[in-house]
Amino acid sequence: MSERTTGTGEAPHYDLAVVGAGAVGALAAYYAVRRGRRVAVITHAGRGTGATRLSAGFDTPTGHNPAQRALAARSTALFGELAAGLGDAGRAPVDVRWLVTREKTAALDATMADGGRTRPVTEEQRALLDRTFPGLAHDDDQVLLSTAPMTVGQPQWLTDRLLDEVLGRPDNTLLEGFRVTEVRRTDGRVELVAADGSRITAAKAVLAPGPWVLDGPVAAAARERGARVKKVVAFHIMTPPPPGAPALVLEDADAFLLPHRPGGHWIFSITSPDWDRGPDEPLAIDARDRELARTLLARHVPGFLPHLLGGRVFSDCFTPGHLPVVDTVGGGDVVMAIGGSGSGYRLAPTMAEDALNLLDGRPRT
Ligand SMILES: Cc1cc2nc3c(=O)[nH]c(=O)nc-3n(C[C@H](O)[C@H](O)[C@H](O)COP(=O)(O)OP(=O)(O)OC[C@H]3O[C@@H](n4cnc5c(N)ncnc54)[C@H](O)[C@@H]3O)c2cc1C
The missing domain is CATH 3.30.9.10 (D-Amino Acid Oxidase, subunit A, domain 2)
Incomplete structure (x- = not known):
């Protein structure tokens, strides 16, 4: 059961904290809400401050190895589901x-x-x-x-649309200007701490920091994976x-x-x-x-x-081989989803879905 305890001196608590309000974070938050979770999306600045804002949105469903091709094929299917669920996923065919x-x-x-x-x-x-x-x-x-024909999308438009869906439910929140510097575990909870010491807690967390990956709380784990x-x-x-x-x-x-x-x-x-x-x-x-x-x-x-x-x-x-890394960080309750590798819009749906599946013990792509 989630509770929000803002104003009581206790850190606000959510089912899931998503660090990152780019394409990957927004999709993870959207899928989590569809799985019945109460979600806090966290960005160190505001909406549209990351790579997603400037993305060209070209989606060529290709991959240089079987794993990449599996991610691309699954993302194509997920974009189709998004278009059906949202009415429009901001995508158009291009020869x-x-x-x-x-x-x-x-x-x-x-x-x-x-x-x-x-x-x-x-x-x-x-x-x-x-x-x-x-x-x-x-x-x-x-x-x-x-x-x-392949596809061209509007990554920031879709991201905003997804965040609007998430925030359309009153128990979810977007925490702006909160730069997570540390992720620790306290009393069975994941605690996300900002530079000024303020914090929120969640049962689980997805970290999708995009290009800030080497400056934040998953820097060491990401470097180990060659990011x-x-x-x-x-x-x-x-x-x-x-x-x-x-x-x-x-x-x-x-x-x-x-x-x-x-x-x-x-x-x-x-x-x-x-x-x-x-x-x-x-x-x-x-x-x-x-x-x-x-x-x-x-x-x-x-x-x-x-x-x-x-x-x-x-x-x-x-990331090595331009293959995104979706993996646990220091325990089964925190997952990083990194390594868009210049294709992070077209692969974002599967990166986000895999992150949640990993947290929920479901099979991955
Ligand atoms: C010019 C350009 C063109 C591109 N063209 C294409 C293309 O045609 N097709 C394609 O598939 N891909 C393309 N890409 C790649 C794609 O845009 C990225 O891979 C993708 O947008 C990454 O999304 P993301 O959600 O991982 O990161 P971002 O969109 O960068 O979001 C990162 C988020 O994390 C937050 N954050 C980071 N660290 C912290 C922290 N410590 N605390 C709190 N918040 C934090 C940031 O505030 C931000 O909200 C392009 C990229 C660029 C730059």
Whole structure:
């Protein structure tokens, strides 16, 4: 039985404390409420302060190993359930074309979580690509391929929607400006302590700190699992995508061009080489990022070069093999869900579900 004891001098108590109000934390809280729990969601700042706010929301259900593919496939199913439960999960289909070295085609096919296969683009698809990506060019050993449509979502919109659902029940709460510095166990309860000594307690806790993972209470456990932080950069290409424009994945460069409908421009995600850059550092698009982006565009879509203007930059937590870590920390009543690894929106539903299943002794994905 839960009780809230604010104002009595005793720490408020919940069935579940969720540290993190990003996509992973919001989903964990939402699923917990559906399992009948009273939940406190905790954020060190406020809503929308994490990686989720800047996420491009591209969902390619792929994985480079069986575990990743299982997470991706389960997340696709869970997004479907969310759309049914919420009426709208803020997701829309997008056609996807792939530019990849010919000899890597089989390896790309093997990443598809739904067992789908790439096909060479048709003449009609190629004509649309040429109209969409001015100057489209590739190396002789590269091919353009198509797959079934994939999905683009609105991560912060969904996160807010989920938090609204959670907070729509009066026993749940969002605790803002509460930076958890320590998690300890007292009298069979999990106690979450902030820097100023204030605290709340819960029967169980999910820790989903995103890129703050190495500054908070799970830092040591996360480091043991090989977690690091890295800068993530998505440029803006300030020209409007034409109707029906597909996304173009530059597979060999781990980059993609995604039509961003709400903004009326393109998002150009590159793989920044800036490791060990945490979210509290001044993060900016720098000359190295710009050079990488310009080189890729000059090679493949030179007509976009004049439109490369600004973009999104933040930090994310990366784990070995880009496989999220969902595991207990120091006991069966506290679980960390970390390592979005640049794919933390598309994998968030399974990370959250696995965290709760682990706490509840249910099987995991
Ligand atoms: C520019 C960019 C583009 C991206 N594009 C994509 C994409 O196209 N597709 C995709 O799948 N993924 C993408 N990602 C990755 C994805 O956005 C992240 O992996 C995901 O949002 C991480 O969610 P999270 O909930 O783990 O963390 P966050 O959203 O960062 O949330 C972390 C939360 O934890 C709280 N917190 C942390 N530490 C503490 C503490 N000690 N005490 C209290 N609160 C704490 C914070 O306040 C925050 O609420 C992108 C990321 C970036 C930066």
